[in-house]
Amino acid sequence: MTASTQIVFRRARRTRSGLGEVWADILLLAPGCGFLLLAMVVPVVQLGLASLGLFGLGRPSQFTLDNYAQVFGDSLLRGGFFFSLRIALATMVVSVVVATLLTALLQIDFPGRRLVSVLYKIPLVVPSLVAAFLVLTMIGPGGMAARLLAPLHVTWPSFVHDQSGIGIVIVLLWHNIPVTVLIVSAVAAAIPRDLVDAARNLGASPWRVFRHIIGPLCAPGISAAALLVFIDSFGTYAIPSLIGPAYPRAISVVMTTEFLQHANWGLASALGVVLIVTTAVVLVLYYRLMARLREQAPA
Amino acid sequence: MHRLELRQVSKRFGGVPALDRLDLAVHQGEFLTLLGASGCGKSTTLRVIAGLVTPDEGEILLDGAAIRDLPVHRRETAMVFQSYALFPHMTVIGNVAFGLKMRGFPAAEVEQRVAEALALVELAALGGRFPRQLSGGQQQRVALARALVTRPKVLLLDEPLSNLDAQLRDRLRVELRALQRKLGVTTIYVTHDQAEALALSDRIVFMAGGRIVEIGTPRDIYRRPQARSTAEFLGIANIVSGRIVDTSPGACIMETPLGRLTLPTAEAFRVGDAAALCLRPEDIRLDSHAAGKGALAGTIRHAAYMGSMTEYIVDLGESDLSFRVQVSGDTVWNLGDVVSLTLPDNAAVFRQDAAAQR
Numbered sequence: 001m002t003a004s005t006q007i008v009f010r011r012a013r014r015t016r017s018g019l020g021e022v023w024a025d026i027l028l029l030a031p032g033c034g035f036l037l038l039a040m041v042v043p044v045v046q047l048g049l050a051s052l053g054l055f056g057l058g059r060p061s062q063f064t065l066d067n068y069a070q071v072f073g074d075s076l077l078r079g080g081f082f083f084s085l086r087i088a089l090a091t092m093v094v095s096v097v098v099a100t101l102l103t104a105l106l107q108i109d110f111p112g113r114r115l116v117s118v119l120y121k122i123p124l125v126v127p128s129l130v131a132a133f134l135v136l137t138m139i140g141p142g143g144m145a146a147r148l149l150a151p152l153h154v155t156w157p158s159f160v161h162d163q164s165g166i167g168i169v170i171v172l173l174w175h176n177i178p179v180t181v182l183i184v185s186a187v188a189a190a191i192p193r194d195l196v197d198a199a200r201n202l203g204a205s206p207w208r209v210f211r212h213i214i215g216p217l218c219a220p221g222i223s224a225a226a227l228l229v230f231i232d233s234f235g236t237y238a239i240p241s242l243i244g245p246a247y248p249r250a251i252s253v254v255m256t257t258e259f260l261q262h263a264n265w266g267l268a269s270a271l272g273v274v275l276i277v278t279t280a281v282v283l284v285l286y287y288r289l290m291a292r293l294r295e296q297a298p299a
Numbered sequence: 300m301h302r303l304e305l306r307q308v309s310k311r312f313g314g315v316p317a318l319d320r321l322d323l324a325v326h327q328g329e330f331l332t333l334l335g336a337s338g339c340g341k342s343t344t345l346r347v348i349a350g351l352v353t354p355d356e357g358e359i360l361l362d363g364a365a366i367r368d369l370p371v372h373r374r375e376t377a378m379v380f381q382s383y384a385l386f387p388h389m390t391v392i393g394n395v396a397f398g399l400k401m402r403g404f405p406a407a408e409v410e411q412r413v414a415e416a417l418a419l420v421e422l423a424a425l426g427g428r429f430p431r432q433l434s435g436g437q438q439q440r441v442a443l444a445r446a447l448v449t450r451p452k453v454l455l456l457d458e459p460l461s462n463l464d465a466q467l468r469d470r471l472r473v474e475l476r477a478l479q480r481k482l483g484v485t486t487i488y489v490t491h492d493q494a495e496a497l498a499l500s501d502r503i504v505f506m507a508g509g510r511i512v513e514i515g516t517p518r519d520i521y522r523r524p525q526a527r528s529t530a531e532f533l534g535i536a537n538i539v540s541g542r543i544v545d546t547s548p549g550a551c552i553m554e555t556p557l558g559r560l561t562l563p564t565a566e567a568f569r570v571g572d573a574a575a576l577c578l579r580p581e582d583i584r585l586d587s588h589a590a591g592k593g594a595l596a597g598t599i600r601h602a603a604y605m606g607s608m609t610e611y612i613v614d615l616g617e618s619d620l621s622f623r624v625q626v627s628g629d630t631v632w633n634l635g636d637v638v639s640l641t642l643p644d645n646a647a648v649f650r651q652d653a654a655a656q657r
Contacts (some may be wrong), residue, residue, distance in 0.1 A: 197351050198384035199373040202449065203401035212397070216388050 044276065050269035067270035079248035079275065087165050087250065088234035091172040096226045098173070099180035100218075103188055104210070124178045131174045132242045135167055136160055140243070160243040166245045168250075172233050180225045187221030188214065220290060227286050231279050251275055300483045301360075302327040303348065304451055308357030310509075312344060317343045319353065319509040320625040325453070325487065326501075326549075330479055332488045334496040335506035336532070341489045344506075345455050348487065350374045372401070377446035378455040381462065383438045385430040391417070391441050392426040416448035419478065432611070436467045443475070447482065454479070454486045456639060460495065472498060493533045497521060505529045515575065521579075523647045530577040537578040537622045540651060543568045551648060552584040556618035557595060564648045573651035580610065582643040586630070595640045599632045614638060 034295045053064035071077050106117055123131065139145045139159045146156035160167035191214060199209045240250035249257075251271055259268035303325040309421065318340045325331050329434075333341035346352040349358060359367045366374055377398070385394050399409045412501040417423045420440040420516055430438055439459055446454060448581060460468045460475075476499050479486050490496055490529035496503050497517040505513045513520060513529045524530035527538060541555035551568045553560050553576065586594070600621060601612035608627045615621060622640065632638055 102332070132476060189537035192382065192384070194380050194382050194384035197349075197371075197388060198378070198380060199386070199397070199401075201374075201376070201378045203350055203353070203372045204397075205372055208401060 006232050016053050019064055031157060045146050046089050047160055047269045047272050049275045050265055063230040064266070067266045070267055071270050071274055076247065076249075077254060077271070080251050080254045083165060083248040083277075085241075085278075087168055087172070087240070088230050090165075090169050091176060091233040092226050092230040094169070095173055095176045095180045095229050096184075096222060098177050099184045099225070100222065102177075103184045106185065107188070112175075120181055121178050123174045126174075128171060128175045129238055129242070132171050132239050135171050135174075136243060139167070139170075163245050163248065165240075165244065165250075168240050171239050171243065172236065174230065176229045180229060183225040183228075184218065184222055187218045219293070223286060223290065225281065234279060301325060302303075302329075304358075304360040305344070305488075306358045306360070308344075308347060308354045308356045308359065310347065310352060316509050318347065321357070321509075322513060323504065323511065323514075325485060327485055328483045329501040329505075330476065330488065332487045332490060332496040332500040332503050334490060334493060334532070335507060336491060339506040340509040341491075341506050342457055343509075345378070345457055345487060345489050348453065349376050349378050349455055364536050375452040376455055377449050377451035377453075378457065379439075379442045379446050381458040381460045383430075383442040383443055383459075383462075385445075387430055390426065391422065391428050391430070391433070394430070394441055395445045395448050398445060399539050401405045402449065410616055416444040419447065420444045421523070435463050436471060436596045439463065439471065443478075447478075448486070450484075452485065454484045456486065456488045458490055461490070461492070465564065468495075475499070497533065505532065522645075524577060525649050527575055527649060527651070530649070535580045535623050535625075536600060537580065537583070538575050539578065539620065540573070540575045541573050543570055543572040545570060553648065556620055557615070557642070560642075560646075562644075562646055564650050566648065566650070568648075568650075574648055575651045576648045577609045578622065578642060578646050580623045581608075581627075582646075583622060583624045584641040585611065585613070585624055585626060586641065587632070587636075588639060595642070597638055597640050599634055599638060602632060602634060604629070613638060615640070 012266050027285070046055070051067050053067065054061050071081075102116075103119060105115065126134075137229060141156075141158060141160065143156075149156050159170070195213055195217075196209055199213045200206075203276045229247075235252050237252040237256060241253050241256070244250055244253060251274070255271045255275075258264040258271065300325040303323075305321050305323040308318055308321040308323075309316065321340075321344065323344075333642070334343055344452050347354050350366070350369065354367065358365055361375065386397065389397065392413055395413045396409050396492075399412060403624075404412070408468060413426075414423065417426060420443055422437060422440050422444065423436065425433065430441070433441065439462075442459065452489045456475075460471055463471065472495060479613075488496075488499060499519055502516055503520050504511055505526075507528055507620050509562060512526050513524065515525075520529060521533050524533065524536075527536075530536040530538065539557060541553040543551050544554045544559070545552040546568050549560060549565065550563050551566075551574075553562060553574055560576070567573065595615055595617075597613035599611055600614045603610045608625050609629065609631070611624045611626065611632065613622050613624055624640070
């Protein structure tokens with residue numbers, strides 16, 4: 001490089017520093033951060049503002065807490081919140097228990113093991129809506145089970161459109177159990193075989209190996225799977241909409257009704273915020289619990 | 300009565316024999332090493348003793364009692380794994396206490412014995428740490444403490460030092476042996492490192508192909524191997540093939556490419572037997588000039604300085620043979636130098652096709 005070219009470069013670097021560099025950085029970050037901002041931050045902020053009566057569609061912007069008052073005050077809405085919560089908790093607990101048992105079962109070599117390991121994955125390829133129709137057809141009112149039992153004068157109990165939400169939970173389990181099994185199996189497979197051998201060699205019976213070694217080591221993975229199931233089930237719309245009861249209605253169903261049918265943007269937004277906050281609280285509790293378990297010494 | 304006995308133990312993995320009619324007796328308090336190349340069956344033998352592998356045939360006796368059908372968690376053996384297998388979610392104290400807790404010892408006794416065990420391996424100050432916070436050497440000691448605290452009848456060690464660097468390995472080897480002597484616990488050690496086996500053991504069991512080739516003290520097995528595979532595995536072996544041409548009580552005369560050699564041997568040879576002799580590199584003497592009758596002439600083909608000694612590869616003039624010779628100290632000869640080799644008169648002799656089985 002000649003001396004004159006060097007001088008030109010040095011000068012160019014100097015003029016590009018300062019404000020120029022800042023703009024260059026912004027432009028480079030824009031696609032990634034811009035997407036995050038647009039897709040995630042802006043909608044949530046908009047939701048929060050709309051729930052407070054600000055910048056909502058089709059309404060004059062005016063700060064109000066009426067929407068939240070309605071969410072917590074109206075028994076229908078409160079009922080919907082707890083209904084969603086019940087469904088999510090039931091789905092979470094049952095899918096984790098079943099997935100853990102199924103994973104433990106699949107560790108043992110038994111005749112038909114391969115068949116089972118294929119069968120449990122079927123729901124992964126079946127969309128939940130199709131599963132919902134399946135549930136309606138099989139165990140819904142006038143479904144196959146009901147018609148089979150009718151000649152015996154046995155009344156088939158109501159599993160869909162019922163206030164307990166059992167039908168919803170069944171469909172959600174149909175979808176979530178295979179996913180949970182996949183996660184728990186992967187976690188269990190990651191435990192080195194040596195640890196199990198060492199525990200047995202030190203006097204632990206098979207149950208105690210599970211209780212003291214496999215269980216605790218799988219716990220972080222299992223709880224992550226549980227969290228995913230809860231979040232997914234708490235806010236799910238399609239299934240409760242299709243086979244849920246008229247009352248109480250799941251929180252997502254209420255949100256949609258308020259927004260689409262009643263154009264109540266503010267109330268729908270408030271429900272959305274409640275949904276987000278509940279999920280966030282669960283997430284924070286989960287991380288706190290994990291952190292505390294990591295610090296503790298379960299000797 | 301032996302502390303531990305294996306009788307005709309066999310194990311196949313998918314048709315491949317991992318152990319083939321193994322017979323082994325272990326004395327109380329001895330340090331026995333199972334030595335061999337990868338795949339020889341030494342780790343499988345250990346796992347059969349621990350109960351982690353069930354043999355297809357044969358019997359295992361601990362203090363005279365058959366334990367083959369006893370489940371793993373009821374056997375009075377303790378194993379230290381190559382990977383240490385420390386429980387990552389438990390502290391050092393938690394790991395060491397695990398075996399005692401599983402066996403139902405009261406809390407006070409557990410605490411006391413754990414403290415003793417940690418003091419024994421000099422890790423008393425690290426009781427509250429988790430395995431991931433320890434170095435390799437420390438983890439190995441925790442694994443050892445965890446096994447010893449249960450006061451097992453037989454301690455099983457599966458290549459416990461192989462993951463450590465050379466210096467640490469040497470140091471821990473000495474400590475391990477001292478500890479074992481102090482406690483007097485019957486120990487079975489698995490390794491592929493022949494130097495380790497020679498340094499640690501009361502007896503060495505050399506294995507190949509799922510069978511025991513030879514058992515003996517380190518000195519016997521090194522100086523007087525009874526099979527070619529043993530000679531070649533333990534240390535450097537200069538093997539010379541030949542034929543027995545005469546025998547006498549306690550000796551034999553062998554015709555070799557080096558000439559006719561008279562060698563002491565306890566083996567009952569017959570004239571005409573194919574045999575081989577093993578010369579250890581440190582036993583061959585090199586001189587710059589003809590040393591005397593019986594000395595061979597050779598040319599230095601390679602010289603490697605190894606710190607405490609120099610290793611030479613010497614091509615022998617008359618035959619295609621070449622010997623590896625180790626001479627302590629600095630390099631004296633260079634490539635191409637003509638030297639005179641004097642062979643020891645006590646080389647080990649064994650049958651050429653020997654896979655000597657005990």
